Amino acid sequence: MGAQDWGDGTRAVRAGLPEPRKYEPPLPGPVFAAHYHLPGEPTGPYTYGRDENPTWTHLERAIGELEAPGDDTVDTVVFASGMAAISAVLFSQLRAGDVAVLPDDGYQALALVREQLEAYGIEVRTAPTGGDAQLAVLDGAALLWIETPSNPGLDVCDVRRLVAAAHAAGALVAVDNTLATPLGQRPLELGADFSVASDTKGMTGHGDLLLGHVSCRDTRLAAGVRRWRKIVGAIPGPMEAWLAHRSLATLPLRIERQCAGALALAEALARRDDVTGLRYPGLPDDPSHAVAAGQMRRFGSVVSFVLADRESAERFLDALTLVDDATSFGGVRSTAERRGRWGGDAVPEGFIRFSVGAEDPDDLVADVLHALDVAART
Numbered sequence: 565m566g567a568q569d570w571g572d573g574t575r576a577v578r579a580g581l582p583e584p585r586k587y588e589p590p591l592p593g594p595v596f597a598a599h600y601h602l603p604g605e606p607t608g609p610y611t612y613g614r615d616e617n618p619t620w621t622h623l624e625r626a627i628g629e630l631e632a633p634g635d636d637t638v639d640t641v642v643f644a645s646g647m648a649a650i651s652a653v654l655f656s657q658l659r660a661g662d663v664a665v666l667p668d669d670g671y672q673a674l675a676l677v678r679e680q681l682e683a684y685g686i687e688v689r690t691a692p693t694g695g696d697a698q699l700a701v702l703d704g705a706a707l708l709w710i711e712t713p714s715n716p717g718l719d720v721c722d723v724r725r726l727v728a729a730a731h732a733a734g735a736l737v738a739v740d741n742t743l744a745t746p747l748g749q750r751p752l753e754l755g756a757d758f759s760v761a762s763d764t765k766g767m768t769g770h771g772d773l774l775l776g777h778v779s780c781r782d783t784r785l786a787a788g789v790r791r792w793r794k795i796v797g798a799i800p801g802p803m804e805a806w807l808a809h810r811s812l813a814t815l816p817l818r819i820e821r822q823c824a825g826a827l828a829l830a831e832a833l834a835r836r837d838d839v840t841g842l843r844y845p846g847l848p849d850d851p852s853h854a855v856a857a858g859q860m861r862r863f864g865s866v867v868s869f870v871l872a873d874r875e876s877a878e879r880f881l882d883a884l885t886l887v888d889d890a891t892s893f894g895g896v897r898s899t900a901e902r903r904g905r906w907g908g909d910a911v912p913e914g915f916i917r918f919s920v921g922a923e924d925p926d927d928l929v930a931d932v933l934h935a936l937d938v939a940a941r942t
């Protein structure tokens with residue numbers, strides 16, 4: 565039985581481990597090195613600490629095994645953060661005069677990226693994620709950026725359909741897979757050229773480090789991304805890389821629990837009449853469910869919904885005892901926030917983005933229902 569036949573749990577606990585060596589730990593510890601012994605001709609792989617590090621190498625192999633099981637042509641590059649990974653793809657691939665298509669409802673910092681791309685003479689077009697609306701603005705594009713499910717609105721687009729149209733138009737396709745993680749969706753298998761993620765979120769899952777990665781199958785594209793990392797120096801620390809690798813072993817356990825909790829929470833919220841605008845792609849009657857079910861293996865840990873107004877949302881967040889009021893998502897401890905407090909997303913004042921952690925779903929649902937009752941009492 566080859567590695568491509570393994571289940572996710574088996575693959576995750578073994579991912580990226582080097583060949584066993586007597587007296588060495590299964591996962592070698594972080595290598596702290598600015599430079600390596602290098603007598604004579606400076607040949608690789610390890611010469612200078614900004615270029616390569618053995619701890620990154622192990623992590624990159626591990627992530628690659630999750631992104632494209634059984635495919636050893638996949639090349640993964642890890643970065644200091646999700647934004648470093650996103651910037652590496654966009655700024656290494658696009659040139660002045662190119663057209664890039666971004667979602668208009670994606671991660672907040674994309675608006676800043678857009679300004680920077682435009683300052684470099686790149687034309688940026690945007691369209692919503694839902695309804696595959698980016699199809700309408702693909703003409704002449706060099707690169708299509710997809711974020712599905714989108715953060716925070718949880719809309720979903722049909723990756724295979726967008727990839728087919730983009731490739732026909734001569735555009736590369738990158739998918740921000742942060743919300744789903746490779747256990748929820750594998751963009752490279754859906755045809756994308758780049759699978760990109762902030763591993764700060766569900767991938768590492770403990771809310772204690774920032775990290776990002778880019779995976780692709782084309783060695784030339786991968787080399788461009790790796791070169792960009794060397795130029796800007798957006799490299800992860802060895803300790804972060806090692807912690808991330810250690811965390812990957814429990815990704816299937818965490819994701820299973822978090823997805824089950826998210827579905828339980830969404831089902832409970834669906835029965836409340838003080839909750840509107842409920843979105844979770846795993847709910848059978850969610851507008852995204854049919855498309856999501858065709859490309860996702862798990863529907864993620866984030867649920868979004870709307871309470872009457874800003875005050876109700878704030879009372880709700882205050883009344884929660886198992887859920888921290890914090891941004892970010894995907895961690896083992898549930899978090900929630902009133903997204904409108906940032907001002908960047910087009911969301912109602914009472915919009916809540918809720919990230920379901922690894923608590924027992926019954927405890928979490930009880931806490932949420934209690935907090936909703938408190939919020940309704942004025």
Ligand SMILES: *Cc1c(COP(=O)(O)O)cnc(C)c1O
Nearest residue numbers: 645646647671715742762764775
């Ligand atoms: C958080 C996030 C990012 C940015 O990641 P950092 O690790 O914070 O730099 C990018 N895309 C999505 C969808 C995110 O949620």
